Amino acid sequence: MADEQETGLFNPHEDVPFIKQCDCSTPGLQITQSSSKPTVWPRPLARTWTLMLLLVTCVLHWSRMAMPICAVTMAREFEWSKTETGMVLGAFFWGYCFTQVVGGHASDRIGGERVLLLSTSSWGIMTALTPILAKTGLSPLLTMTASRFLLGVMQGVHYPSLVSICSQRVTEGERGLLMSTLACGCYLGMMLVGGVGSLMLDWFGWQSVFYGAGLLAVFWACCVWKCLLQGTDISLDSLWISRKDVSESSRINWLYLLREPSVWAMIIAHLCFSSSYYTLMSWLPTFFKDTFPHAKDWVFNVIPWFVALPTSLFGGSISDHLIRQGCGTAAVRKLMQFCSMGVASVFILFLCKTSSFIQAVACVSVTIGLSTFHNSGVSVNVNDQAPSCAGALYGVMNTCAAFTGLLMVYISGYMIEVTGSWVNVFSVLALVNVIGVAVFITLGEAKRIDQLDEPEII
Template identity: 50%
Template sequence: MAVTLAEDGEKKNGFKHFLLESQSSKMLSSKEGKTLWSRPLARKWFAVLFLGTCLLYCARMAMPICAVTMASTFHWTKIDTGVVLGGFFWGYCITQILGGYVSDKIGGERVLLMSAISWGLIIAVTPLLAKLSSRALFLMTAARFLLGLLQGVFFPSLASLCAYRVVKAERGLLMSTLSSGTYLGTLVAGGMKSVMLENYGWEHLFYWIGFLSCLWAFLVWYFLVKGKDIPEQKRMTSSSHQSNTQWLSYVKKPPVWSMIIAHMCSASSFYILLSWLPTYFEETFPTAKGGVYNTVPWIAAIPSSLVGGWASDFLISKAHPVAYVRKLMQFIAMGVPVVFILPMAHSVTLTTAVTLITVTIAAATFSSGGVSVNVHDLTPTCAGAIYGFMNMMGALSGVVTVSLSGYLIEVTQTWATVFSLVALINGTGLGIYMFLETHNASTSTNTARSLLSKHMKTFD
């Protein structure tokens, strides 16, 4: 993809970053082939990573979907609930860059497994922490912080694996498949919550998710990692010094920042909906069945995510410029939600609310063919670190927006401000992304070649 994008960028007098990355990718291609998974092995990893992202989101969603019950048990206000839920993102942002950087060095497989075992244990002991002291608010916030800290390395590790182990023609499919796993995890968590609350209690949801996460990590280690030779990814770079500093040089470039800003806004709006939708439906439609609003949007998101990844790869295979395809996918992912989330600021029926939210979330999944995979186009040699930085920025914005949403609900006593906030974030992020990309397209070819010549000196 990076080479195709570079060629398109040169023809259209722009995208100096694509040119830089495509040339460095060509020089590394012979080494890169040694680290790629074979097709049978790739299929196995696609399946287990899909299941891993499913369990990741089961663990992440356990507290949000139990928030109403836990708030009643521990006597939390909306502000208290927002603090607890937002605690996840404080931890989540800390380990993003570290997780991607280490994955680029030693292989994402090892980092993924260590992460899964750790978050499985912390989610399993969360109910026990709540019973240790009367300070449940502090302990639950701490538990969410630790969960975020341990899950923070997961997606940067996936980005690193995608760049180093997967052929370019299948990267869009992998990222959309993993994205669909997150929505399945949300769906499964919602279904498990209904069963557990009715028959056992909210604590058992945490126990089961923790057990399954640890079991997944053990099985992956035993069947796919134990005794296997995992190539160290640092061998793909031309020098240790370049490996240590390359990702920092990319972060300074406007094209990368356009991608980061779009990711931040997309992540912020998604985190708001992920954290507060269960509470919105339970309070607004108290007689409705949770199996409907906790499942329908996420069922629709699974095929939608796959369609987004497939559509982006299909358009690129038909010789459409990669930059154009990424912008189109991101326009759908952020523009459509603006249109469909704004009516939620008014009084609507349950059917209308579920329909609007379903379309909003389904459209947002097209980001898997946009900025989520754009990092592999621009910076394949340090995709883990760059993606970690993107996710860190997205997590920081999530800390602010999730907590801000709780404050707005408590102060205004209405959900209208929250949905308006989601629309504003999406619209602003999309506008900045399109403006920066248009500005980048006007960069002259001479400037691109000059920067390319300077950059290539590092390989001499």
């Protein structure tokens, strides 16, 4: 038991394939780098960064969900149809797909912490400016679509940066729990925007929801820059470093990686999961408004994400425990993904048949809770297979997911507009999940494939 307590999260004494660890002897918390590879965070620094990454992920999802939460009110004010509302919501994913690979590659190269600082300050300002753009005199449909697109561009680097940080700064045996912990920021953000955001919407108007998220993001960026990075100059010029200092991710044979069936299984599972998940996030508030118009907003905007918090931590803990007990890593990843997509699809189908508000909230809560197992499935599988270029590869995965997410959000709005029924939408989402998990279970692996005897530099 004592041994287990000594080998908790982020053990700085564990042997890891890095040259040296961070030097925290100087005042403050600094990031240091070895001559060729990033350093593993020691425990005090890891705890601080974990808390800050959790908080920024929380605020990011407040910013991202501000538009879906306010969509009904804004559609009424600006006289948007369901199709036009879907176009505004879907514009986020057009922008989201453009910066995934670039953000992941930059994070692998200069450090995800610096990339996150730049992106967070940018999308924080963009979020705060959104209500102002709606009043510029131009068409609100045009300005809100443009703001959602730019928000997607700026937020696209976030998760590839987190994956890169997890690969570079954390020991291999603790990555599942770390990613599940950071994913709690998503659910906290959903609860925050669903609870506090809904109250702000009712009391102060939809503009206040955007102002709140934007100001918090800018405040986070200032704190990280002054306290953790200690005012370090950060510029894009650092990307153009000499070739001898290029990180290992730049020396990966990408053609070899993309020929592997297990990589494509991971990509397909991730894009199927993300497509259904993004569609649910975008349209669930509208679903409850249309189906149960007299229900309290905070109930269906908070309870599912409250359920997601313990299930995410449980999924990360149980996956790491099973691996420590000798279960195959690939089998554990497939089990987690089956729960997040296969079992969750059953409750999505139940949602089609429910006529009770309580039953609908229960089905959505179970679906969202099970979906958190994705954080210890495919999300970590990218570190199993290609830790040296995890950020860039995850960027490829999220790019594919952004395209399909865009199509699914728009098609869902069109189906609702034409048929007036939610049954078809939820049935399609369940089918997409089943296809994705079937491919991953059949072809997925967990062996490292990013190392060759003589890697080709491309």
